[in-house]
Amino acid sequence: MKVSLITATYNSEKTLEFCMNSVLSQTYTDIEYIVVDGNSSDNTVDLIKSKAKDSPNITWTSEPDKGIYDALNKGIEKATGDIVGFVHSDDFLADDECISQIVQAFKNHKVDGVYGNLHYVSFENPDVVIRNWTSQPFQPKLLKRGWMPAHPTLFLNRKVYETLGNFNLAYKIAADYDFILRIFTSSKYSFHYLPKTVVKMRVGGASNKSLKNLIRKTKEDLKAARTNHLSFPLSVIVMKNLSKIPQWFKK
Structure with a gap:
């Protein structure tokens, strides 16, 4: 199976080499690597x-582009692999076997998507884990509790994008949550949870850089929950935010 990995960049000179090296060092060889830069x-x-x-x-x-989701959409349009995943410029794959294990999970379980765990790490020292996002096997009822897989760890069959479309650019911060709700609320698709750390993310992403962004993200999350017809959307978003608290204590 061919894998398309997409990295969106903009003025990422401090972290991009580490990110790209994590892709280029993968033991799995059938990888198409697409880098979409926003005119850095x-x-x-x-x-x-x-x-x-x-x-x-x-x-x-x-x-020039309209932001990270526009860049990711451009990458998706260029992708020719059977499986599509993202490695953001501040992130990196956790080890050299990640893609090999993800592909094997697709083959073994005959699913449309595979996701795993994520570590938030120190920007200056990526060996220091700040927050541990441990996921779990998917059940539809989890969405009502504000659950979602860590988006950078989610790898999908390219046909999912062809069927459901790409990221909605009306969202500036929460287009990933909107997209996840679109696919995980559909009964057409099946998913497998790979219980390992797949991606490490340096702290300081777009959604948590400022109080203003946190407020905007909450509003966009609420819009996504309503748009995708979750019952009691405000309660869902409250639980979504509360569920992050234990992640700070799992190191």
Whole structure:
């Protein structure tokens, strides 16, 4: 099975090399690596060019976009793999076997999606775990409790995107939650939980950089819950936020 991995970048020179190396060091070889840059003004593009010279499986573009979800949509449109996943520029795959194990899970369980666990790590020292997002096998009732898999760990059959569409750009921060609700509320798809840390994310993402962003994200989460017809959407979002508290104590 061919895997398309997509990285969206914008002025990511501090973290991008670490991110790209985590992809390029995977033991699984049938990987198409798509890097979508938003017209960076630092050394990001030079770094991408340098990596692409030595790695024929890298394709990349650099042009203005409408934000990260627009960039990810561009990457999805370019993807030709059977499986599509994201490795954001501040993130990295947890070990060299991640993609191999994800592909094996798709083969063994005949599912449409595979997801795992995520570690939030220190920006300066990625060996230091700040927060541990441990997921669980999917059951529809979990959505009513505000549950979602960590989006960076979610790998999907490309046909899911072809059927349900890409990220809704009306959301600036919560398009991933909206998309997850779209696919996990559909009875058409099946999922497998891989009980391992798949991705490590440096702290300081777009959704938690400021109080203003946290408020906006909560409003967008509520909109997504209503749009996707969850019962008692306000209660769902309250539980969604409360469920994050134990993650700070699981190191």
